[in-house]
Amino acid sequence: MARGARRGAGQVAEPGIYRGDGERRPGAWDRMPPPPPWREFHGGPGEMFPHTDSNLPAGGRRAHTYRPTPEAVDAVNAALILRRPLLVTGRPGTGKSTLAHHIAYELDLGPVLTWPITSRSTLTDGLYRYDAIGRLHDANMAGARPDIGRYVRLGPLGTALLPWARPRALLIDEFDKSDIDLPNDLLHVFEEGQFEIPQLARLPDDQREVAVMTDDRRRAVVVDGSVRCAAFPVVVVTSNGERSLPPAFLRRCIQLVLPEPSIDQLRMIVTAHLGRGADEQDDVLDQFVHRRGAGDTLATDQLLNAVFLAMSQRGTTDDRRRLTQHLLRSLEDYG
Structure with a gap:
């Protein structure tokens, strides 16, 4: 239609x-x-x-x-x-x-x-x-x-x-x-x-x-x-x-x-699920979009998990970065 x-x-x-x-x-x-x-x-x-x-x-x-x-x-x-x-x-x-x-x-x-x-x-x-x-x-x-x-x-x-x-x-x-x-x-x-x-x-x-x-x-x-x-x-x-x-x-x-969500749609999804504090995690969102653009197979659930843990972690920036990289592994890597 x-x-x-x-x-x-x-x-x-x-x-x-x-x-x-x-x-x-x-x-x-x-x-x-x-x-x-x-x-x-x-x-x-x-x-x-x-x-x-x-x-x-x-x-x-x-x-x-x-x-x-x-x-x-x-x-x-x-x-x-x-x-x-x-x-x-x-x-x-x-x-x-x-x-x-x-x-x-x-x-x-x-x-x-x-x-x-x-x-x-x-x-x-x-x-x-x-x-x-x-x-x-x-x-x-x-x-x-x-x-x-x-x-x-x-x-x-x-x-x-x-x-x-x-x-x-x-x-x-x-x-x-x-x-x-x-x-x-x-x-x-x-x-x-x-x-x-x-x-x-x-x-x-x-x-x-x-x-x-x-x-x-x-x-x-x-x-x-x-x-x-x-x-x-x-x-x-x-x-x-x-x-x-x-x-x-x-x-x-x-x-x-259904196409993959754009970065603006992803930001709306993350905020809808996790509240206003989630919009401060643009580094996680940018990494997700970059990895996806490079050909990695990623799901929106992985982004939500990474943002949630980034909001919860109190470690160093390097600790959070390593954890985000682990969560945003391509789904094909688990095959």
Whole structure:
């Protein structure tokens, strides 16, 4: 979505759409425009998940310390309006994962569901897990077949696809670490917004409704073994760009490349996290920017650690310099 369209016509900046300013807006999603006809889903009945205050402080801190670029705000709004996954690519430390928490906090979507990807991750891992061995063991011990719902737990993607009255936010983290087949396996789920649990679909008619555990330890009722969303979840997929993804997957996503923060953005991030005293540590910031410009792979977390310790240390200037050099080692040196 063009930056001019957001600033000129104002469609994207209307209340209820992501602004990127870190201000929480309860009920913002309820004012979202309707989805395109090809992205309408009709799962149900919907159920409202509670917003527990215990989950808000961490999300609130991330929201107040994160600084999205105008391009990031535009891409998020495009993904929200089109009900498409947002694929965020960038080097470590550019804020890819934090963006998902920032969106969820601003739009009051509750705690973020997280699916960390490894080379062994499969689609089924994200959708649900069925403990057949545990059920068989309990059946042998009790002499009767226990409730199957006790042995089905939805994964983070499966939980996000429940028919919530308001969509959940899902972070699929470090997607480029996945097996080569996972991007293609996800295509049908992303297009249809639904999946089936075969173990529940085969149950007799008197067991059409089964209460299962969700990824965040709630209980949800699955009917006829089918899970279908009422509105497509807010999906943020992160990638370090270490390998190419299939074109069929890419065209189903809104793509965003996050650049490394500029020195002014880094100064804002450090001050937001550590307070006004942090702006006196320009020597640490200059060293970080110099090392990064020389080709070292550095993350913003390393800068925050170095500034925090520089503010805490009472040793000599040489002591602080050595400690800063140690903390600002290139990530490639640890490979």
